[in-house]
Amino acid sequence: xxxxxDDLVDDKQTDQESAHEMLKVLCEKAFGGDVDATxxxxxxxxxxxxxxxxxEGSVDDDLAMKIRGLAEQRxxxxx
Numbered sequence: 001x002x003x004x005x006d007d008l009v010d011d012k013q014t015d016q017e018s019a020h021e022m023l024k025v026l027c028e029k030a031f032g033g034d035v036d037a038t039x040x041x042x043x044x045x046x047x048x049x050x051x052x053x054x055x056e057g058s059v060d061d062d063l064a065m066k067i068r069g070l071a072e073q074r075x076x077x078x079x
Contacts, residue, residue: 010061019059022067022078023052029076042066 009019023038027049031037035053039046042063051057059067071078 009059009064012064014064016058019064019067020052020055022064022071023049023059025078026067026071026076027053030070030074041070 007015009016014022027033027035027038031041035050036046039049042049043066044063048057052059052063068078070076
């Protein structure tokens with residue numbers, strides 16, 4: 001396997017770069033770029049979500065699952 005498994009977020013083989021991008025897409029398409037609304041929907045602190053959008057920190061498997069779930073509910077293609 002060529003992918004470093006330490007960088008993988010979940011069992012779908014999502015890496016950190018892809019997870020950060022999914023969060024950015026969700027924030028933009030579902031909440032018009034409103035980090036406060038995105039944070040509330042994901043059940044995370046605004047500062048934590050902003051850090052992740054700014055490519056700081058790591059997306060965990062729980063957050064990746066929530067991002068996918070919200071995107072699916074809202075008919076958003078995360079790419």
